[in-house]
Amino acid sequence: MASGGRSQVWEHFTKGPSGTVTCNICTASVSQGSGSLKFKNTSNLWAHLKSKHKEMYEKRQKEAQPTTSSLMNMTQPNLKQVLEKTTKWTPNDPRTQEMDKLLMEMIATDILPFTVVEGAGFKRVMAKAEPRYPLKTDTFFRAKKMDEIYTGVVNKIKKLLSVENAGNIISFTTDCWSGSNEALMSLTAHFIDKNWKKVQLVLNVKSLSQSHTGQYIGETFLSMLEEWEIDEERVMLVLRDSGVNMVKGMRLVEMPDLSCSAHILHLAINDGLSSQRVVVDILAKLKKIATHFNHSVTAQQRLSKIQEELGVPQHSIIQAVQTRWNSTLHMLVRMIEQKRAITAYASDHGHFSCLSAEEWSIASNLAETLGPLEEVTLEFSREDSSTSCIIPCLAVLQRLLESEGPTTRGIQTTRKFMLDSLQKRFAKVKDAKEVVLACALDPRYKERPLVPEILVKVKTWLKEAMETSPPDYATQTPSEETDPKRPRTEDQVPSLLDSLYDTVLLPSTSEAVEPEGIIEELERYFREPVIDRKSGNPYDWWKHNTNRFTRLSVLARQYLSCPPSSVASERVFSTIGNIYEDRRSSLKGENAEKLCFLYYNLPLLDWSY
Structure with a gap:
């Protein structure tokens, strides 16, 4: 036919x-x-x-x-074929075990309650998709399957943490969190593997059973290292918040530690925002306006109609949140965008006092100042960021806050207090050996942001580090030279922050010291141009230049592994909050730890373990 x-x-x-x-x-x-x-x-x-x-x-x-x-295909199926399509798989059938595995991975990575497998909708879908699969209870996944998968992933993560892959040095972040039912302590590991890939792993979300004293926090930290078979000598740096007990805990167990740069920046910015009366009053008025719209559906509908009539973007009003300083910036930007609509609304319906023309001008200038500060906050918070960015960022922010112009009118006091707070709060951080050496060993910055007296320390610290650092042969692999210079494209217009970075990263004019040993290698490294700050990848650069700088590459792999903030640990607790939802409010801390561990590490391993 x-x-x-x-x-x-x-x-x-x-x-x-x-x-x-x-x-x-x-x-x-x-x-x-x-x-x-x-x-x-x-x-x-x-x-x-x-x-x-x-x-x-x-x-x-x-x-x-x-x-x-074709005649065979037209014949009726025999009894064996009929039974094959309708008979339930046995528990030991490989197909059953594979489906069990996939369902448990789905529960962990999609943050679903275990009881999802008991739902009528889930059972209907499975009956249609694969009726031969024998459905299991939530107890099976909670008490058995989760432990099997957790054990497999733990073993794979231990291989990643081995000296052969992670090198001799690992950095960590840690933080504490308290919920309605549990108190937890997180631990994330950061290192550059043998292929010069920066790796971040969530190791623990440990349930805390005692009062959060410094001693208990320190002991818990050591117990987590022991659980992962990590020697204390491999710890490069521990990033933590500035809480008294956390600081004391790390000091008691003699761990090299550093305060979270994002948290310090948050405090310094808030110091500035609270220092000037007119700024405080403006922000209070804007928060009141935001509260009015966020608490009234009628107000939102009226505003939407006014936005449409005026041709203003139909965006919602943003409210500032105390725990995130950049929400204040987002509120300012949105209010300025909606200035005409808000003014028209206040004129028609009242309920709040609108800003005066002078206050709107100050609000606009404040947003201009806070914009670059948010860029730095995001730089500190990125997963691939290193402590190498701290000193350049501080140098740029200092130039930004010291500058004067039309956009600084009315907020000079705020900027001055912000600058003073930055210099005071970061005084110890910017002189820390781990931070300074990371900056010097980052091909995007090198010695450019360092003052001469610190540059002298760099050479001393590098000599000491080479004497005390065990050989790391994983970095000494054959490589090809690449052009370290990656110029910015011509059509890319530099922002204010970019222009300030260009000034900070001008070549050093300090006199060269007679080279010898690692210092000779350092001077040769410094003489080469820096790579582009935005498009350049320091890890790729070192991967391709290892053979040219054999001594420095060993240290670069160690010092560039440190993150600038403890944001990685804080993100873990955001996930924990989702795990402890209404349908799982009675979840045990041990199970929450395992679910959080699987949520982060299963995708990292591409579900292969």
Whole structure:
């Protein structure tokens, strides 16, 4: 049968416009048996083909015969085949075990309650998708399958943490969190692997059973290291918040630690925002406006109508949140965008006092100042960021807050207090050995942001580090040289922050010291141009230049592994909050720890363990 249900015989005949049928082989006219369309058939066409063109007729008849395989497919299934399609798989069937594994991974990575497998909707889907799968209870996944998968992932993570892969040095972040039912302590690991890839792992979300004293926090930290078979000597740096107990805990167990840069920046910015009365009053007015719209559906509907009439973007009003300083910036930007709509609303409906023209001008200037500060906050919070960015960021912010111009009018006091607070709060951080060496060993910055007296310390610290650092042969692999210079594209307009970075990263004018040993290598490294701050990847640069700087590359792999903040640990607690939702409010801390661990690490391992 030809495609579309048309007889194969028509491949040898053509129907003309008048309805006559002509043989394509001998051009003879052949009748279809009736003048009526309803009773026409192809019998005469086949008869003509058989009598006049027998060879072609036999060929077509042979092609029309069903094959043995098609006849077999048309036969009814036997009892075994029927049972195969309807019989439930056994618990030990590999297909059952694979489905169990996939469902547990789904529960962990999608943050679903275990009881999802008991739901009527889930059972209907499984009955349709794979009726042979024997459904399991939530207890099976909670008490058995989760532990099996957790154990497999733990073993894979331990291999990643081995000296052969992670090197001799690992950095960590840690933080504490208290919920309604549990108190937890997080631990994340950060290192550069043998392929110069920066890796971040969530190791623990440990349930705390005692008061959060410094001693208990320190002991818990050591117990987590021991659980992962990590020697204390491998700890490069521990990033933590500035809480008294956390600081004391790290000091008691003699761990090299550093305050979270994002948290310090948050405090310094808040110091500035609270220092000037006019700024405090403006922010209070804007918060009151935001509260009005966020608490009233009617107000939102009225505002939306005004936005449409004025041609203003139909965006919601943003409220500032005390725990995130950049929400204040987002509120300012949105209020300025909606200035006309808010003013019109206040005129028509009242409920709040709108800002004066002078106050709107100050709010605009404040947003201009806070914009670059948010860029630095995001730089501190990125997963691939290193402590190397701290000193350059501080140098840029200092220049930003010291500058004066039309956009600083009305907020000079705020900027001055912000600058003073930054210098005071970061005083110890910017002089820390781990921070300074990370900056010097980052090909985007090198010695450019460092003052001469600190540069002298760099050389001393590098000599000491080479003497005390064990050899790290994983970094000494063959590589090809690459051009370290990656210029910015011509059509890219530099922002204010970019321009300030360009000034900070100008070549140093300090006199060179007579090179010797690692210092010779350092001077040669410093003489090369820095790579582009935005497009350049320091880890790729070192990967391709390891053989050219064999000593420095060992140290670069260690010092560039440190993150600038403890945001990684704080993000873990955001996930914990989602895990402890209403449907899982009674979840045990141990199970929450395992779910959080799997949530982060299963995708990292690409579900292969």
